[in-house]
Amino acid sequence: MTEGKKIxxxxxxxxxxxxxxxxxxxxxxxxxxxxxxxxLTESGLRGRGGAGFPTGDKWKYAAAEPGxxxxxxxxxxxxxxxxxxxxxxxxxxxxxxxxxxxxxAKVTGAKKGYIYLRWEYKFMRNDLQxxxxxFNRVLKDMNIDFEIGIVTGAGAYVCGEESALFDSMxxxxxEPRNKPPFPTASGFMNKxxxxxxxxxxxASTMILLFxxxxxxxLGTDFSHxxxxxxxxxxxxxxxxxxxxxxMTLHEFVEKxxxxxxxxxxxxxxxxxxxxxxxxxxxxxxxxxxxxxGAMILFNSTRSIYHxxxxxxxxxxxxxxxxxxxxxxxxxxLRKGIEEIxxxxxxxxxxxTLSNLSKVMNxxxxxxxxxxxxxxxxxxxxxxxxxxxx
Amino acid sequence: xxKLINLxxxxxxIAVMEGTTILEAAKKSGINIPTLCYHEDLCIAGNCRICIxxxxxxxxxxxxxxxxxxxxxxxxxxxxxxxNARKYLVELLLSEHNADCTACVKNRHCELQTLAEQNHIRxxxxxxxxxxxxxxxxxxxxxxxxxxSKCIRxxxxxxxxxxxxxxSALSAAYKGKDMKITTFFEKPINTVVCSTCGQCVAHCPTxxxxxxxxxxxxxxxxxxxxxHVVVQTAPSIRVALGEEFGMPPGSIVTGKMVSxxxxxxxxxxxxxxxxxxxxxxxxGNELLRRLKSKIVDKDPNVKLPMITTCxxxxxxxxxxxxxxxxxxxxxxxxPMSMFGALSKTYYAEKFKxxxxxxxSVAIMPCIAKKFESNRPEMNASGYRDTDYVxxxxxxxxxxxxxxxDFNKLPETNFDSLMGVASGAGMIFGNSxxxxxxxxxxxxxxxxxxxxxxxxxxxxxLHGSEGEIxxxxxxxxxxxxxxxxxxxxxxxxxxxxxxxxAYKIMNEVKDxxxxxxxxxxxxxxxxxxxxxxxxxxxxxxxxxxxxxAIYKGEKQIEIRKAQDNPQIVNVYxxxxxxxxxxxxxxxxxxxxFTPRKRH
Numbered sequence: 001m002t003e004g005k006k007i008x009x010x011x012x013x014x015x016x017x018x019x020x021x022x023x024x025x026x027x028x029x030x031x032x033x034x035x036x037x038x039x040l041t042e043s044g045l046r047g048r049g050g051a052g053f054p055t056g057d058k059w060k061y062a063a064a065e066p067g068x069x070x071x072x073x074x075x076x077x078x079x080x081x082x083x084x085x086x087x088x089x090x091x092x093x094x095x096x097x098x099x100x101x102x103x104x105a106k107v108t109g110a111k112k113g114y115i116y117l118r119w120e121y122k123f124m125r126n127d128l129q130x131x132x133x134x135f136n137r138v139l140k141d142m143n144i145d146f147e148i149g150i151v152t153g154a155g156a157y158v159c160g161e162e163s164a165l166f167d168s169m170x171x172x173x174x175e176p177r178n179k180p181p182f183p184t185a186s187g188f189m190n191k192x193x194x195x196x197x198x199x200x201x202x203a204s205t206m207i208l209l210f211x212x213x214x215x216x217x218l219g220t221d222f223s224h225x226x227x228x229x230x231x232x233x234x235x236x237x238x239x240x241x242x243x244x245x246x247m248t249l250h251e252f253v254e255k256x257x258x259x260x261x262x263x264x265x266x267x268x269x270x271x272x273x274x275x276x277x278x279x280x281x282x283x284x285x286x287x288x289x290x291x292x293g294a295m296i297l298f299n300s301t302r303s304i305y306h307x308x309x310x311x312x313x314x315x316x317x318x319x320x321x322x323x324x325x326x327x328x329x330x331x332x333l334r335k336g337i338e339e340i341x342x343x344x345x346x347x348x349x350x351x352t353l354s355n356l357s358k359v360m361n362x363x364x365x366x367x368x369x370x371x372x373x374x375x376x377x378x379x380x381x382x383x384x385x386x387x388x389x
Numbered sequence: 390x391x392k393l394i395n396l397x398x399x400x401x402x403i404a405v406m407e408g409t410t411i412l413e414a415a416k417k418s419g420i421n422i423p424t425l426c427y428h429e430d431l432c433i434a435g436n437c438r439i440c441i442x443x444x445x446x447x448x449x450x451x452x453x454x455x456x457x458x459x460x461x462x463x464x465x466x467x468x469x470x471x472x473n474a475r476k477y478l479v480e481l482l483l484s485e486h487n488a489d490c491t492a493c494v495k496n497r498h499c500e501l502q503t504l505a506e507q508n509h510i511r512x513x514x515x516x517x518x519x520x521x522x523x524x525x526x527x528x529x530x531x532x533x534x535x536x537x538s539k540c541i542r543x544x545x546x547x548x549x550x551x552x553x554x555x556x557s558a559l560s561a562a563y564k565g566k567d568m569k570i571t572t573f574f575e576k577p578i579n580t581v582v583c584s585t586c587g588q589c590v591a592h593c594p595t596x597x598x599x600x601x602x603x604x605x606x607x608x609x610x611x612x613x614x615x616x617h618v619v620v621q622t623a624p625s626i627r628v629a630l631g632e633e634f635g636m637p638p639g640s641i642v643t644g645k646m647v648s649x650x651x652x653x654x655x656x657x658x659x660x661x662x663x664x665x666x667x668x669x670x671x672x673g674n675e676l677l678r679r680l681k682s683k684i685v686d687k688d689p690n691v692k693l694p695m696i697t698t699c700x701x702x703x704x705x706x707x708x709x710x711x712x713x714x715x716x717x718x719x720x721x722x723x724p725m726s727m728f729g730a731l732s733k734t735y736y737a738e739k740f741k742x743x744x745x746x747x748x749s750v751a752i753m754p755c756i757a758k759k760f761e762s763n764r765p766e767m768n769a770s771g772y773r774d775t776d777y778v779x780x781x782x783x784x785x786x787x788x789x790x791x792x793x794d795f796n797k798l799p800e801t802n803f804d805s806l807m808g809v810a811s812g813a814g815m816i817f818g819n820s821x822x823x824x825x826x827x828x829x830x831x832x833x834x835x836x837x838x839x840x841x842x843x844x845x846x847x848x849x850l851h852g853s854e855g856e857i858x859x860x861x862x863x864x865x866x867x868x869x870x871x872x873x874x875x876x877x878x879x880x881x882x883x884x885x886x887x888x889x890a891y892k893i894m895n896e897v898k899d900x901x902x903x904x905x906x907x908x909x910x911x912x913x914x915x916x917x918x919x920x921x922x923x924x925x926x927x928x929x930x931x932x933x934x935x936x937a938i939y940k941g942e943k944q945i946e947i948r949k950a951q952d953n954p955q956i957v958n959v960y961x962x963x964x965x966x967x968x969x970x971x972x973x974x975x976x977x978x979x980x981f982t983p984r985k986r987h
Binding site for chain 2: 156158173175178180315316317318319320321322323324325327328329330331332335336339345352355356359361362363364365370
């Protein structure tokens with residue numbers, strides 16, 4: 001059994017620590033760029049969208065790039081099934097996000113920032129636009145040469161992938177680009193760009209308020225700080241919770257499960273589908289199973305075959321379709337488990353499919369195709385009988 | 390300053406310049422990593438993933454075409470991880486592909502087929518995903534046929550249409566499993582902005598995009614005793630056809646080609662270079678007439694620059710993209726259509742053959758010529774100027790069908806009525822050739838002497854691929870009747886690829902063009918890089934063909950169109966004077982057709 005942290009609720013993102021929402025902005029405007037980078041680096045903050053790139057490094061790399069034209073982009077294309085925290089952040093505490101973006105702009109020298117808002121969140125666009133306008137006015141009054149705009153996506157899951165998001169913003173078909181070059185060198189409009197998740201920007205603001213070292217005290221050596229978790233599925237307590245990183249899945253299920261939890265999708269459909277027998281050994285964090293926030297609980301009334309089938313249908317449709325392993329691989333996996341279930345294909349074909357998912361994991365052009373393996377191999381390894389019979 | 394990067398590929402240590410891709414570095418050390426969506430003419434897509442390699446201490450397998458080398462990188466191109474993954478990728482592509490190879494035009498020339506063979510695919514691992522058998526093949530265009538069931542979505546056509554031609558008639562639509570390559574609103578290709586240049590066909594790795602074949606129709610005409618079949622061959626066929634029979638690119642096979650055509654059974658084998666000479670005379674005179682109207686008569690209706698119209702894809706593109714600028718186009722027909730018109734009139738009269746019985750066939754390096762021959766205005770004689778257009782590749786198929794051992798053929802000359810041509814006609818095959826040929830003629834008309842370039846070769850016009858080449862020429866010591874051109878400097882430009890035409894035409898449209906005369910060719914390097922030429926197309930092959938054209942031209946005794954005795958004859962005996970009544974009726978188009986953007 002892995003020694004995990006006790007479950008511990010934190011309240012930094014949604015709680016107000018200032019009298020006025022522009023106080024955070026005043027605070028960062030008085031900080032030196034070195035201090036901002038130092039605090040972020042010391043905090044150990046890693047991208048909260050799920051990929052987990054160290055935020056301080058990202059900002060630092062973009063700052064080191066030559067040129068005047070740079071961009072700060074807030075990825076609000078919250079498309080991962082089971083994730084709904086960014087919506088809440090943008091509705092409740094948008095000033096923390098915009099402040100984080102401004103801190104990033106200050107460090108990198110970007111003069112323009114954008115929030116890429118997913119199509120499904122267009123209901124909040126007017127309110128967010130109003131607030132952004134107000135924020136921009138304040139920036140102007142404070143003589144900060146930075147302006148934030150909002151771009152609405154068109155409803156594709158793949159546009160949450162940073163380089164596909166740039167394509168989409170540039171008015172093109174959203175397809176992930178080849179990397180390198182990475183966004184910090186060549187991103188939006190092929191200019192140095194910092195792109196971070198909504199929560200990452202909000203967390204950055206709070207880190208700059210509390211100080212990097214104090215944030216780093218939370219969590220584990222690999223996974224510092226706290227993070228928002230979106231709890232859904234078979235639970236009596238669905239919702240958004242800010243928790244310290246590093247707890248085991250067992251702790252989590254004890255708290256949020258309905259007593260009959262069979263599996264948890266940690267990180268949504270592109271994350272692992274962890275079975276009950278591994279709850280105690282699974283640390284939620286970079287040293288174990290990381291998550292962008294989605295925690296979908298399933299109890300014993302759920303069929304893993306149907307869950308996996310549903311996931312694969314999702315991937316099949318949401319792949320951008322450009323690269324071979326993802327476009328065709330997803331179809332083969334979905335069709336494959338159907339045929340096995342029907343008895344049209346031999347059970348041994350499941351091994352072929354497993355290998356296929358592993359090939360997809362190493363050959364797909366972007367994270368979408370690469371991560372299909374996560375739920376697929378966990379389902380095959382842990383719930384094989386449910387897929388066969 | 391770029392620095393050298395050291396890396397190891399398959400245990401070989403090499404050093405390459407910073408910015409080199411793994412694919413290029415491997416090639417330098419003699420390792421050809423298999424590719425599919427990669428094409429040297431196009432930007433890197435990295436979407437087929439066939440060129441994956443294993444990089445030490447890296448989880449994912451990077452695509453060699455899209456990954457720049459880094460210091461100390463250790464690469465394996467044949468590790469088991471790579472081999473197994475690549476095999477799966479090929480099998481995935483096959484599971485989606487209509488692999489009915491024996492019924493496919495690309496059989497034995499298909500890049501996917503080659504990959505299947507290289508990877509030793511001997512069974513179908515995955516479930517057959519081929520879509521409904523009731524799909525339709527888009528055969529409505531006289532030029533291009535699209536069979537979506539054979540498309541592997543590598544997007545080479547999409548990149549070709551966008552990067553080389555700036556048209557984007559083909560693009561990716563939908564996503565995920567439904568992602569496909571298609572036209573605007575999935576309309577048939579003949580109803581969209583497609584210029585029919587066919588470069589997509591030349592860059593397609595499979596049989597998804599092909600030309601519209603007319604081989605059987607031509608055989609039927611040859612075998613029909615009531616028909617008299619006249620064939621013409623474009624300037625650039627003779628420098629490319631040999632490739633289809635194992636000769637190195639740039640081999641000049643004029644004599645063997647004529648022999649083959651005669652053995653196949655064409656009643657008369659003539660040379661498009663002859664009507665290229667005729668185009669030179671007509672277009673040269675048209676330019677001088679326009680200059681005169683502009684300078685002396687100050688006629689506001691005369692448009693300069695005048696732009697050549699030999700390239701049918703360019704004409705169609707202009708009709709779509711610049712429908713209000715069509716007055717800039719020369720009214721001269723292309724050499725092919727001039728020949729077609731003469732074959733049903735001059736030729737018919739000379740040999741006393743009923744033009745209704747004449748079938749005029751053209752061997753062209755071009756797919757758009759198939760469209761041109763179908764244009765309603767190309768029937769000056771009352772009959773279709775050109776009945777069938779075959780590509781270089783189709784001719785090669787016919788030669789093979791006839792069982793002819795091409796390499797052993799003797800050399801034969803073209804037939805005599807329209808079979809003599811000058812070097813000026815031959816250089817039409819290269820981008821810049823029409824302009825050079827026209828200048829040799831126009832300059833002599835105005836000044837009375839040869840154009841002042843060594844050996845008549847206007848080398849500043851021999852530009853490289855994809856370049857907009859400019860030249861200024863000042864007339865001195867003009868003849869009295871052309872004295873208004875004394876000291877006048879004319880600005881000339883030529884360009885290939887429609888992406889360059891787009892740049893030039895925007896200047897023309899805005900009234901900022903400094904040119905008087907512009908030559909535009911649609912394909913990379915002009916006709917020698919035409920979409921009907923032997924495949925696969927590459928820069929190296931095009932360069933070899935280009936050299937062959939200029940080399941071949943120098944071997945021709947007559948270098949100027951106006952010195953061609955058959956040209957003198959056709960005007961004396963039949964046409965009268967350039968641009969005058971009969972010449973105008975047969976050799977010029979009444980006008981162009983403004984077309985929509987979509």
